[in-house]
Every structure is written in structure tokens, then in C-alpha cells.
Amino acid sequence: MSTNLFVHPLATSQWESLPAATTRIHTRSVWASRETGESTAPHQRIIHLRAIFSDAPMSLESVRVVPGAGYHKCASGQESDEVVDARVWEPAVHGWTQLGRVGGAGSSLDLGGAASRALVVEIRQASTDRWWPGWNLAATGLELIGEAPAEWQPRREGRLEVDDLDLSGLPDGVSAEHRGVEVRYRTPRLSVGFRLRSPAWSHLSVDDDGTGRTDRSLLQQPRSMDIVRSGVYPSGVYPVLRDQNAEYLAQGPRVTRADGDRPVGFLASDYEGVTTVRGNVVTYDVSVPSAGQRYRYRFTVLADRIELDLRRTAAEDYRAWTSSAWHIATDNRVTPSTAIGELVTTGETGLLRGDVLWHFPRFGTFEISSDSPDLLMRSDSVRALDTNTLEFKLGETPTPFGDYLLPAGDYRARIVFAARTPRLASVAPDAPAPVRRMLDRHALTALPFRADTATYSNNGASMHCTTTLNDISAIATGLGDLLPGVSPLGLVGASLSRWLDGAPSYGSGSTSHGPHRLEDEYVHMAANTLVAVGRYLGATNDSAWFARHRDRVLAEIEDMLARDVDGDGLVESTIRLGNSGEHQWSTAWSDVISFGWKDAWANAVLFEAWTELAPVLRDRGEQALSDRVSEAARRIQEAYLPAFYSETTGLIAGWRSRDGELHDYGFSLVNGAACSTELLPADIARAIMTRLREHWDAVGVPDLRNGVPLNLWRIPESDIGGVVFGLPMGGYQQGGCSHHGARVIVDAFDRVGMRAEADELLVALATSIADDSSFGGLGSGVDWRMWDGTPSGYEGQLAEGFSVLASALRRFGR
Missing domain, CATH: 1.50.10.10 (Glycosyltransferase)
Known part of the structure; x- marks a missing residue:
């Protein structure tokens, strides 16, 4: 039966009794440049995409414009907005093919029952916020009418084997303990935990004072029963089980095809490899067969820093919708982090190049540096999940469309997380x-x-x-x-x-x-x-x-x-x-x-x-x-x-x-x-x-x-x-x-x-x-x-x- 596929299948008051969803919906913010016909637009701005991915082909009938919610400007009251101009795309062999445009009150684009595993609507102009169509509008101002596959199919689930675990020979100032399914290191300035059966951090903290105050983890922990608000829909506001929360809450590598295969990460599938722990060095060797990617991580924990030798290898080029060689999700209920560096204004927003200051108010800062020109970082905030993220992309090229090209080859980077807060002000000696x-x-x-x-x-x-x-x-x-x-x-x-x-x-x-x-x-x-x-x-x-x-x-x-x-x-x-x-x-x-x-x-x-x-x-x-x-x-x-x-x-x-x-x-x-x-x-x-x-x-x-x-x-x-x-x-x-x-x-x-x-x-x-x-x-x-x-x-x-x-x-x- 045809439904609005842009409303999450579990966005109902009966969500607890519904089976797992076969589709995953994403809203993505991207940089856009002024194009022909946009003469009054700024040279560069941020717009939003509404995307859907499915395990098997969907039957797509039409994309419709409906009244939506605008950017919430707080005391101005609930804003309304409407899509004025949007482009509709489906995946192709080497990228994306435009199916047509849609925009204006009540307008629609006939998709003729096309079979596709993915669809992206790129909103370029809105009635209220003009050239800056917002996240709320992308989430509520479009309907995708069609049919989704009926039954969710489980995939092979990932697991790492532990090859060796020896915590002897630690350097001065570093202590460690084996806690069943994790190994945790602690120094006066930082603490970090590593999961043994999956490539992920289990704990992270920093103490700018160097007093060992690192028991409170800064990380957001993925939760299989995580419930958040679904957004504003005509039928009301209901909680949604975020079955795709690997997009935001995963710790470790993430990779999905541009046509939307399920992500590697939390609730993940299709990774395999080995964990090795020797003293203060933790090594993950991880392969993702469906993506043709191999990641190798060598973490070294020292008294004032964490060093990561990172390597990505692939035999063939790969185009990804979601991709991180290493992804870290932090908990804003503990503290809202910031990541400051040189902005990259191509593709998905939040990309940074060069050194980055990763700051945690009340805790401290990691100064992140690397020797590799092939490394990008990306910072994002997902307020609905009380989560901020920082991810590392090695040998990846962001596309103007908003996804990523992962070319074949062997890419390496040395990354240092130095625990120290930069002193930005020179202060007089008589300051209290x-x-x-x-x-x-x-x-x-x-x-x-x-x-x-x-x-x-x-x-x-x-x-x-x-x-x-x-x-x-x-x-x-x-x-x-x-x-x-x-x-x-x-x-x-x-x-x-x-x-x-x-x-x-x-x-x-x-x-x-x-x-x-x-x-x-x-x-x-x-x-x-x-x-x-x-x-x-x-x-x-x-x-x-x-x-x-x-x-x-x-x-x-x-x-x-x-x-x-x-x-x-x-x-x-x-x-x-x-x-x-x-x-x-x-x-x-x-x-x-x-x-x-x-x-x-x-x-x-x-x-x-x-x-x-x-x-x-x-x-x-x-x-x-x-x-x-x-x-x-x-x-x-x-x-x-x-x-x-x-x-x-x-x-x-x-x-x-x-x-x-x-x-x-x-x-x-x-x-x-x-x-x-x-x-x-x-x-x-x-x-x-x-x-x-x-x-x-x-x-x-x-x-x-x-x-x-x-x-x-x-x-x-x-x-x-x-x-x-x-x-x-x-x-x-x-x-x-x-x-x-x-x-x-x-x-x-x-x-x-x-x-x-x-x-x-x-x-x-x-x-x-x-x-x-x-x-x-x-x-x-x-x-x-x-x-x-x-x-x-x-x-x-x-x-x-x-x-x-x-x-x-x-x-x-x-």
C-alpha cells in the first residue's frame, strides 16, 4: 500500500508493536553555490537534503510539496515554510541522476512507479527562509509517495577476534586494566577505553589540570532502544525507535554505499578482523567486505596524548553516503563539545582540514594534529540525540552533492590527540x-x-x-x-x-x-x-x-x-x-x-x-x-x-x-x-x-x-x-x-x-x-x-x- 515514505515507519503511537523498518531516512546539510537562475542567492550557502535508503528496491510514485515547519527562531513562535525549488535525484552507476524538479504549493513530480533503493531531494529555495532552506523544512515539507519493501532482512553481524592481550610494560604515567570486554588506560591528563570485540572507544575523558579527574566519560553510548522525537507530522509527535542511529551514535568506522546499504558501526553488519593489545598499544585490523575497505588502527596511549597510526586500503573506487575511518560521538548532557579548525566549504557541512582544537568545557581540550594531507575531520551536532560527533576521513573526497568518493589506493596518516588547553591570552602578573x-x-x-x-x-x-x-x-x-x-x-x-x-x-x-x-x-x-x-x-x-x-x-x-x-x-x-x-x-x-x-x-x-x-x-x-x-x-x-x-x-x-x-x-x-x-x-x-x-x-x-x-x-x-x-x-x-x-x-x-x-x-x-x-x-x-x-x-x-x-x-x- 502506498504511503508517505518520508515519514519514518515507526512514527506512530503504536511504534512498540511494529516490525523493524526496511528504510532509513536522513536529512543532510550541504554547502551550495549560486547557480543559474539563483541571481539573488549568496555565492555560498547551506541547504538541506532529504534522503531515503532501502534494503531492497522501493516503488516510487511521486514527490509532493506540502506545508512544512520553518527554522525555529524561538520566541517568534512556530515558523511555517514551503519548498519553492527542489531537485530530485536517484543513484546511478557513477553518481546521481536528476529525475526532475519540484516546488511551490501543492506541486508534485510524477516518478511513475520507479524502482530504486535510494532517493534524494535537494531543497534549494524556500518561501520563508529563501536561500537557506532549513532542517525542519526538509523533514516536514515533502512527501514521497510509494511502497517500501515489506520485510526487514538481518545481515551478517560484525565481530573482532582478540589475538593477544598483554598489559605489561606500560610507560611511566600510564596505568591500564582489562575490564572483560574492554581495556581502559588512565593517566593524570586523560583516560581512554577500547572495546575488544568491536573497533570502538568505550570511554574517553580529559583533565586539563592533570589531576586524574577522568572517571566521567565524554562519550555518547549507543543504545539499541534509543527513543527520540520523530518531528512534527500531521498525525502528531510520536517517539521513534532510531533503528538507523548508527548514523550518529556509532563509535569507530562507518561506511555505507551512496545507494544506502546499512552502515557499519553500532547495529552494524559486515565487518571482521582482529584486536591486539600489547602494553600501551591497541591495534585493530578491520575489513569491510561489502565496501571493499580495510582499516588498520594502531593506538598508542602516552601520559599526555593518544597517537593513532591510521591506514585505509581499497582495491577499487567506492562512492559512500556515510563514511568515517573513525567516528566519535560525545554526550552533550555531560558537556557540549566544539571542534575548531579551518573550514572546508564543499559538500557536507562541518568538514575541517589541518589541526583542530577539540574542546570539552569543564574538562579540557585535545589538540589534534596530523602529518597527512589526505586527512579531513568533520564536526556535527545532533541535538535531538544530545550528541556531538567528530569523525576522521582518510583519502576521501567530499563531492558538491554531499556524499564522498573513496578512491582506490593505500592511504596513511599519523594523528595525535594531545591533551592540553591552549592559553589564548597573555595575562598580567597582578591578575587575581x-x-x-x-x-x-x-x-x-x-x-x-x-x-x-x-x-x-x-x-x-x-x-x-x-x-x-x-x-x-x-x-x-x-x-x-x-x-x-x-x-x-x-x-x-x-x-x-x-x-x-x-x-x-x-x-x-x-x-x-x-x-x-x-x-x-x-x-x-x-x-x-x-x-x-x-x-x-x-x-x-x-x-x-x-x-x-x-x-x-x-x-x-x-x-x-x-x-x-x-x-x-x-x-x-x-x-x-x-x-x-x-x-x-x-x-x-x-x-x-x-x-x-x-x-x-x-x-x-x-x-x-x-x-x-x-x-x-x-x-x-x-x-x-x-x-x-x-x-x-x-x-x-x-x-x-x-x-x-x-x-x-x-x-x-x-x-x-x-x-x-x-x-x-x-x-x-x-x-x-x-x-x-x-x-x-x-x-x-x-x-x-x-x-x-x-x-x-x-x-x-x-x-x-x-x-x-x-x-x-x-x-x-x-x-x-x-x-x-x-x-x-x-x-x-x-x-x-x-x-x-x-x-x-x-x-x-x-x-x-x-x-x-x-x-x-x-x-x-x-x-x-x-x-x-x-x-x-x-x-x-x-x-x-x-x-x-x-x-x-x-x-x-x-x-x-x-x-x-x-x-x-x-x-x-x-
């Missing part, structure tokens, strides 16, 4: 110990760049938020190169390029809820991103970058200038109005609080953006626009205090709503933003910061190591947009304490001459960053706290939680 340790240990943690999406994000496994580029760029200006040719500021430029090329992000880009852009709602977010543009250009003098993006940069500036809709010098949102009782979400970073209309936070940050942008525009010959921006900054200065100063509290309020009401709940970050720049005269700023510190004492703000409360007085339900209704004071954004964005408070105290208060706050926040207690794994929620220290957040780690590194670098960096 917690500040020094924070900068030494967590400068890299503050740079959560995702290679698979080519942008800085909330963390190594979270969504893209251009608003974070304000804090990240402030930190990046004080740091040296991460690797040769890879700098923190260079990655800021790459992230800004993605935004300017039209990619969606949190609170940014097109929306299906109207003709506006989300920057018209989240005015503060847009201002933060413009600060990063000015800071990047001022710090790098990257004339080529400016030339490429000039038109878009100027358009973003013009859009922001136009948001002063009533001519008073302050920008407004005409969509989020801030009126009590309307329960709108925010114009500001505090997205569940009803900041709106005239937002004091947004306008304070915008003043900083204009002061950053005016000189860089002038230096690049944009004198007229520079003058307008300077005048806009002056007018914000004139209008700011009359609009936002509260005579009652002596503070800057959060916002003035469309109905004229002032909303003041003791927002520390808003006052810090207003007082940390030249927006307010120094004497007035000092009076405000003195009053803020008095209010902290009056309400009993506890130990500042816990973080700074977002608001000091309860926000009434009438001024809340969602999520925090009914929470006690200190619950998330209802007065929760956090480190998020707190650098502006430290900088404001410094600017007005309150050095003791600045030092107190900086050292307190640095202490709980340095001891790893202010952030955690995904879902830990420790990045927000009740006033007694009880976690009250959800994510566990956000980029803004490290903003005070910028204050520390300004004070103590050299």
Missing part, C-alpha cells in the same frame, strides 16, 4: 588568581563555534544567535590566534557573513508571521549584531570582507536608522509594544519579558553600535552615512534619560511602552549597558551605578559568585510574555541569577570610578567560571540560579555566560 584561571581555562569555552553551521552559537550544540556576537567579539579582540590562520575574530567575520547572506538565527531573519524581519521585533538583538560588525571592522580592517558585504551592511544600518518611527532619536519596535496585559514577547535579550516599543536596553546597545560604526564607515569612504550614524548616536544621548530614567528608583527602567508607561523592575544589565559607554555623562552614570549597588544590598542580593539577578523586583504577570508565569522569584527570567552579559556591569563600575565594586563583581563571577560551577551540560540548567543557588535554567551553558572574560582581558590582558 580566579581571573587568571578563568582566562587560562575558559577562553576557548567562550568561543562556541559550530563547524556544521559555520557560525558561533549559544554553545557547541545549540542554535545560532547573532546577538551573542556582541559579547563574543568583545572577547575575541583580546585573544590571539587559535591555530595558524584561524582566529577568534576571523570566526566572528564568518558568523557575520552568514547573517548578512540571509541565514536565519534566533530572533533574526525572515518570518512567516508577516512581511517584516525579526530584527523589527528583537531590536536589541539587531543592535548587538551591529556592534559586532563595527567591532570586527575596527579590529581587523578587513577591506575585502567589507567590499563583499557593503550593500548588506549599509542596508542593515539604514533599516536600524528607520526604526526611529516617531523622530525622537530613539528606535522603537512597531510590532512589540510593551503594553501591560498584552503578554507580548520581548524586543530584548530577555525574551520572555515584555520589553517593547522604546526599549532602554536596545537603545543603549545601539548607541554603542553607532560609536563603533561611525569611524569604520568614515575610514571606508562612507562619509555621509558615518555622519548620519554619529548624529543618531548624539540624538540617543539627548533622548535617553528623559525617556528611561526613573525618579522613583534612581535607575534606568527597562522600557517605555506604547501607552507611555515606564516599566522598571531593577534590571541590572540594562543599567550596566546604559552606564558602561559614553551614552550618559560620567557623573550621572556614577549616581545610577551607586544606586544600583544600594538596591542590591537592600533586596539582599546574595554572594555574587551565584551571578547577578536579571531583575531585583518581581515582574507582574501582566508584563510577561510566556514561560515564567507562576515562577517564584529567582526562577529563570523572573529574577534568576546568571553570569549572562554581566561584563557591562563590571565595565560600568569601572567607567564611573567604582573600582572596588568592579573588582568585587569581576572576581566573584570569575571564581565560579574558573571552578566550572556556573555552567554545565545541556539540560543541567545551572547557568540560571535561584538566589539560594538552586538551578533554575534549562540550557546549562550559553555564550553570554562568559562575557566577563572581555572585562578581564581589558583589565589584565597583555
Whole structure:
């Protein structure tokens, strides 16, 4: 019977009683170049493929376009999207053959009952997110009508034989034990376990301090009964047994044909070979007959590193959909890892060449290097499975289509995993110990760049938020190169390029809820991103970058200038109005609080953006626009205090709503933003910061190591947009304490001459960053706290939680 094959067969409420699926569905992100007919597309962008593979030929009738889910931009609500242009492909002898195109509401492509073991739909344009069609759209915006094979057939399952196991003769600093089906090595700086009957790591950890704190494994363990959400389908959201989770959760080699044979790895088939253990050396000799590949691994464990001699041999060329000589899946619930290196922007996203920094916040870093020009690495994040991956590809060529060519031959690489965190900042001798340790240990943690999406994000496994580029760029200006040719500021430029090329992000880009852009709602977010543009250009003098993006940069500036809709010098949102009782979400970073209309936070940050942008525009010959921006900054200065100063509290309020009401709940970050720049005269700023510190004492703000409360007085339900209704004071954004964005408070105290208060706050926040207690794994929620220290957040780690590194670098960096 014909069904929609792009809905997983087990995506029903009766999944427990259904037999194993004969098909495997994949969504893949790939780099795409502008083609004929795409004149308004960026030169390069990321698109998505929807693919299906089957054990035996399927009968394929048609591909249909249906309304789908768009990129989830968080507080904008559930976005909808639709496929405008897609190409449909089936496997051929030497690649892929295009069957036709499909796009537009209700359109379909007749496949005529074709028999095929694979089909790929390449989505090149969408109605909402235009040239950046998202993962959600690929997963929900297409139907493939046809019939799948009826019965799943088991394959030969892989197993290694143990040839020898002798743990004698270990080098100094290395201990080992045989634990039944694994061998585990431990040193003061790292621990690693090897499975004996399969080519895989069973345990991995690193300790940057070299104290042997390596009992907690960083690895994600495959689970045969792993259950995740299936996604949004017309019939609802149901759990799905991930029978193809070898795609993401496998440890060790993976390889499948481009037409989709079952993967080698967890739930694997068709590998054979031998394991040998002699002292600190573990050797796997593995053959995959169906793929014609042989892999040989020689791991050597030393006190401060793991060395891998890797070899791939094949008698014939092979084209693979999934291929890794070695694949490692890590658990984001422990910590969200990042892998930073030189991006490869051909084929599947996430590819890296050269040396790579593989960082695990709260644990440490492996500096990965190799002597082979034939080695590529790839980093990916699979949030639905709480998993990040790092894979190694030896002698493979990524194709523009998104699969891989494995040419015949003999390929070798020596790979070193050195356990050490690079020290990116030079710190003055008089820096307080917690500040020094924070900068030494967590400068890299503050740079959560995702290679698979080519942008800085909330963390190594979270969504893209251009608003974070304000804090990240402030930190990046004080740091040296991460690797040769890879700098923190260079990655800021790459992230800004993605935004300017039209990619969606949190609170940014097109929306299906109207003709506006989300920057018209989240005015503060847009201002933060413009600060990063000015800071990047001022710090790098990257004339080529400016030339490429000039038109878009100027358009973003013009859009922001136009948001002063009533001519008073302050920008407004005409969509989020801030009126009590309307329960709108925010114009500001505090997205569940009803900041709106005239937002004091947004306008304070915008003043900083204009002061950053005016000189860089002038230096690049944009004198007229520079003058307008300077005048806009002056007018914000004139209008700011009359609009936002509260005579009652002596503070800057959060916002003035469309109905004229002032909303003041003791927002520390808003006052810090207003007082940390030249927006307010120094004497007035000092009076405000003195009053803020008095209010902290009056309400009993506890130990500042816990973080700074977002608001000091309860926000009434009438001024809340969602999520925090009914929470006690200190619950998330209802007065929760956090480190998020707190650098502006430290900088404001410094600017007005309150050095003791600045030092107190900086050292307190640095202490709980340095001891790893202010952030955690995904879902830990420790990045927000009740006033007694009880976690009250959800994510566990956000980029803004490290903003005070910028204050520390300004004070103590050299």
C-alpha cells in the first residue's frame, strides 16, 4: 500500500508493536553555490537534503510539496515554510541522476512507479527562509509517495577476534586494566577505553589540570532502544525507535554505499578482523567486505596524548553516503563539545582540514594534529540525540552533492590527540588568581563555534544567535590566534557573513508571521549584531570582507536608522509594544519579558553600535552615512534619560511602552549597558551605578559568585510574555541569577570610578567560571540560579555566560 515514505515507519503511537523498518531516512546539510537562475542567492550557502535508503528496491510514485515547519527562531513562535525549488535525484552507476524538479504549493513530480533503493531531494529555495532552506523544512515539507519493501532482512553481524592481550610494560604515567570486554588506560591528563570485540572507544575523558579527574566519560553510548522525537507530522509527535542511529551514535568506522546499504558501526553488519593489545598499544585490523575497505588502527596511549597510526586500503573506487575511518560521538548532557579548525566549504557541512582544537568545557581540550594531507575531520551536532560527533576521513573526497568518493589506493596518516588547553591570552602578573584561571581555562569555552553551521552559537550544540556576537567579539579582540590562520575574530567575520547572506538565527531573519524581519521585533538583538560588525571592522580592517558585504551592511544600518518611527532619536519596535496585559514577547535579550516599543536596553546597545560604526564607515569612504550614524548616536544621548530614567528608583527602567508607561523592575544589565559607554555623562552614570549597588544590598542580593539577578523586583504577570508565569522569584527570567552579559556591569563600575565594586563583581563571577560551577551540560540548567543557588535554567551553558572574560582581558590582558 502506498504511503508517505518520508515519514519514518515507526512514527506512530503504536511504534512498540511494529516490525523493524526496511528504510532509513536522513536529512543532510550541504554547502551550495549560486547557480543559474539563483541571481539573488549568496555565492555560498547551506541547504538541506532529504534522503531515503532501502534494503531492497522501493516503488516510487511521486514527490509532493506540502506545508512544512520553518527554522525555529524561538520566541517568534512556530515558523511555517514551503519548498519553492527542489531537485530530485536517484543513484546511478557513477553518481546521481536528476529525475526532475519540484516546488511551490501543492506541486508534485510524477516518478511513475520507479524502482530504486535510494532517493534524494535537494531543497534549494524556500518561501520563508529563501536561500537557506532549513532542517525542519526538509523533514516536514515533502512527501514521497510509494511502497517500501515489506520485510526487514538481518545481515551478517560484525565481530573482532582478540589475538593477544598483554598489559605489561606500560610507560611511566600510564596505568591500564582489562575490564572483560574492554581495556581502559588512565593517566593524570586523560583516560581512554577500547572495546575488544568491536573497533570502538568505550570511554574517553580529559583533565586539563592533570589531576586524574577522568572517571566521567565524554562519550555518547549507543543504545539499541534509543527513543527520540520523530518531528512534527500531521498525525502528531510520536517517539521513534532510531533503528538507523548508527548514523550518529556509532563509535569507530562507518561506511555505507551512496545507494544506502546499512552502515557499519553500532547495529552494524559486515565487518571482521582482529584486536591486539600489547602494553600501551591497541591495534585493530578491520575489513569491510561489502565496501571493499580495510582499516588498520594502531593506538598508542602516552601520559599526555593518544597517537593513532591510521591506514585505509581499497582495491577499487567506492562512492559512500556515510563514511568515517573513525567516528566519535560525545554526550552533550555531560558537556557540549566544539571542534575548531579551518573550514572546508564543499559538500557536507562541518568538514575541517589541518589541526583542530577539540574542546570539552569543564574538562579540557585535545589538540589534534596530523602529518597527512589526505586527512579531513568533520564536526556535527545532533541535538535531538544530545550528541556531538567528530569523525576522521582518510583519502576521501567530499563531492558538491554531499556524499564522498573513496578512491582506490593505500592511504596513511599519523594523528595525535594531545591533551592540553591552549592559553589564548597573555595575562598580567597582578591578575587575581580566579581571573587568571578563568582566562587560562575558559577562553576557548567562550568561543562556541559550530563547524556544521559555520557560525558561533549559544554553545557547541545549540542554535545560532547573532546577538551573542556582541559579547563574543568583545572577547575575541583580546585573544590571539587559535591555530595558524584561524582566529577568534576571523570566526566572528564568518558568523557575520552568514547573517548578512540571509541565514536565519534566533530572533533574526525572515518570518512567516508577516512581511517584516525579526530584527523589527528583537531590536536589541539587531543592535548587538551591529556592534559586532563595527567591532570586527575596527579590529581587523578587513577591506575585502567589507567590499563583499557593503550593500548588506549599509542596508542593515539604514533599516536600524528607520526604526526611529516617531523622530525622537530613539528606535522603537512597531510590532512589540510593551503594553501591560498584552503578554507580548520581548524586543530584548530577555525574551520572555515584555520589553517593547522604546526599549532602554536596545537603545543603549545601539548607541554603542553607532560609536563603533561611525569611524569604520568614515575610514571606508562612507562619509555621509558615518555622519548620519554619529548624529543618531548624539540624538540617543539627548533622548535617553528623559525617556528611561526613573525618579522613583534612581535607575534606568527597562522600557517605555506604547501607552507611555515606564516599566522598571531593577534590571541590572540594562543599567550596566546604559552606564558602561559614553551614552550618559560620567557623573550621572556614577549616581545610577551607586544606586544600583544600594538596591542590591537592600533586596539582599546574595554572594555574587551565584551571578547577578536579571531583575531585583518581581515582574507582574501582566508584563510577561510566556514561560515564567507562576515562577517564584529567582526562577529563570523572573529574577534568576546568571553570569549572562554581566561584563557591562563590571565595565560600568569601572567607567564611573567604582573600582572596588568592579573588582568585587569581576572576581566573584570569575571564581565560579574558573571552578566550572556556573555552567554545565545541556539540560543541567545551572547557568540560571535561584538566589539560594538552586538551578533554575534549562540550557546549562550559553555564550553570554562568559562575557566577563572581555572585562578581564581589558583589565589584565597583555
